[in-house]
Structure formats: C-alpha cells, structure tokens
Amino acid sequence: AQTVTQSQPEMSVQEAETVTLSCTYDTSESDYYLFWYKQPPSRQMILVIRQEAYKQQNATENRFSVNFQKAAKSFSLKISDSQLGDAAMYFCAYRTPSIEETSGSRLTFGEGTQLTVNP
Amino acid sequence: GAVVSQHPSWVICKSGTSVKIECRSLDFQATTMFWYRQFPKQSLMLMATSNEGSKATYEQGVEKDKFLINHASLTLSTLTVTSAHPEDSSFYICRAGLGEAGTEAFFGQGTRLTVV
Numbered sequence: 507a508q509t510v511t512q513s514q515p516e517m518s519v520q521e522a523e524t525v526t527l528s529c530t531y532d533t534s535e536s537d538y539y540l541f542w543y544k545q546p547p548s549r550q551m552i553l554v555i556r557q558e559a560y561k562q563q564n565a566t567e568n569r570f571s572v573n574f575q576k577a578a579k580s581f582s583l584k585i586s587d588s589q590l591g592d593a594a595m596y597f598c599a600y601r602t603p604s605i606e607e608t609s610g611s612r613l614t615f616g617e618g619t620q621l622t623v624n625p
Numbered sequence: 626g627a628v629v630s631q632h633p634s635w636v637i638c639k640s641g642t643s644v645k646i647e648c649r650s651l652d653f654q655a656t657t658m659f660w661y662r663q664f665p666k667q668s669l670m671l672m673a674t675s676n677e678g679s680k681a682t683y684e685q686g687v688e689k690d691k692f693l694i695n696h697a698s699l700t701l702s703t704l705t706v707t708s709a710h711p712e713d714s715s716f717y718i719c720r721a722g723l724g725e726a727g728t729e730a731f732f733g734q735g736t737r738l739t740v741v
Contacts, residue, residue, distance in 0.1 A: 549663075549716060551732035597668060601730075612659070613720075613730065615668045 508533045510600050512616035519588045520624050526573075527583045527619045529598030535559075539601045540574070540581045541613070546594040554596070557581065585621075593623045627653045629721045631733025638709055638740055646704045646736045648719030655721035658702035659730070660694060663716040675702055709740040 509532045519525035531540070542554040557565045557574050564572050569586045585592055598616040628651040638644045648658060657676055661669040673689075675681035675696035683689045691713075693705040702721075706713050719733040 549718075549735045549737075551669075551718065551720075551735075595666075612671070612674070617668050618666075620666070 508535075508538075508600050508602070508614045510598055510614050510616040512596075512598055512619050514619045515617070516620045516622070518622040518624060519585070521588055521590060523588055524584060524586045525588055525621065527585075527596055527598075527621065529581045529583070529616055531579050531581065531598075531600050531614075533579070533600065533602075535602055537603055539603065540572075541599040541601065542570070542572070542581075542583045543597045543599060543615075544592075544594045545597065545618075546591075551597075555583065588623050590623050590625060593621055595620050627651075627721070627731045629655075629719065629731045629733045631719050631736055633736060634734055635737040636739070638738070640710055640740055641708055643705055643707045644709055644738060646706075646717055646719075646738075648702045648704070648721070648733050650700045650721045650731070653721070654699035655702070656699060657722035658694075658696055659720040659722065660692075660702075660704050661718045661720065663718060663735075665716075669718060672704075706738065709738070711740045714738055714740045 511530045538559045540557045544552045544554050555565050555567045555570050564574050571584045573582045595618045597618050600614045630649045632647045659674050660672045662672050663669050671684050672687045673681045673683045673694050675694045677696050677699050681694035696702040716737050718735040720730045722730050
C-alpha cells in the first residue's frame, strides 16, 4: 500500500521569505501523480500544484515549485516570496493512474504541515 | 476548474437525529464520488467511495449503516449520518472524480457537523 509522510507538523516563515515543505512517499508503482493541496482556515481544499511521475521536469505554478526526486521518493514544495495568504495547512497527496476509475482516483494524503507566515 | 458544491456548509443537530449532506458536481459528470472525514488538525480520512447507480464501497472501520451514501445521479451524491451522536461531530468533505486518468479531483467546500 502507498503511504505518504510529512515529517513537519508545523513550519513558519517570514513574509517575503522562502520556505520548503517536505514530503516522502512509498510506492512500488512506476507511474503515479503527486499533489500538494492547501487548506486555509475556511477548510476548502485547494489544489496548489501537481506532478506526473513520468515527467522529469519539476512542476511550477507562480511562486510555488516542487523538487521531485523520484529515486528518493521525495516531493517537496517550495514557496517563494511568502505571503500572509499562504498561511494554511498543506497536504501532500499521492494517486495512481486509473485503470479502474475508482481505485485510480483514490488519493492518499500525508498528515499535513501547518504553515504560519509571520509579518 | 470544475465546481463541486457541498451543502450545507455547517449544521447542528440533536443526538439521535439524522443529517443529510449533499454534494453536487455543477459543470461535469462525476462518475465517482469520495467522502472524507477530517478531525481538527488532522488529515483527511477516506470513508467511502461511490459510483453512480451502485452501492458505495466503505473503508475498513466505517459503519455503512451509520453513514449512508447514495449516488443516484452523475451529478449528485449524498451522505446521511443516521442516529447522530456527539462523536460524529466532524468536518465532512466530498470529492468528485472525473473519468480520465490524470485529471485532478475536485473537492466540495466541506460540511461542519456538530451533534449536541
């Protein structure tokens, strides 16, 4: 079974600085998808960034980028120029491509990292 | 992106009563719906997966008679918490899955249930 581990329950960063959130996973699959979700105080789950395992290039979305190390099974999220609105719980998640739709769409979440942004 | 509407956003009910939570995909057909439960400062725990027109598949430890899931159409799934107790108080989130591999999932806004 796949597992996702976020070893940092809490992190803090100064506004405008850069912070990196860690995520490791365990799988025997060769093809899969990885995600970072943000959950602000409203508790709405917001997709931040996604990475396809077959792509060597690290995904980037504006101030958010990932460092995907497939061999090490590591998928860290870097937030540059941190803003107060970035404060939230961040979840790393894993998903296999679907052969059968149900099992393929199943997400496995990490425990989450609570990010605080200090003004 | 696709929109998933979950209703109500919060509800308070008395012990022993039942509460229904709706999850609608507004602009796409969701052949699969996922229901999660989340306790404060914890991760999302998958409760069950439902496919349109068939019975839901429940995760181990989740009481299917207590958490009734219906997926009657491609745009609507409901979760009914029957005979609610205070320990059922939690945050419940639905997620609608699209049919193609590689497509991200779309979450509803969540429902905060408080049983008094």
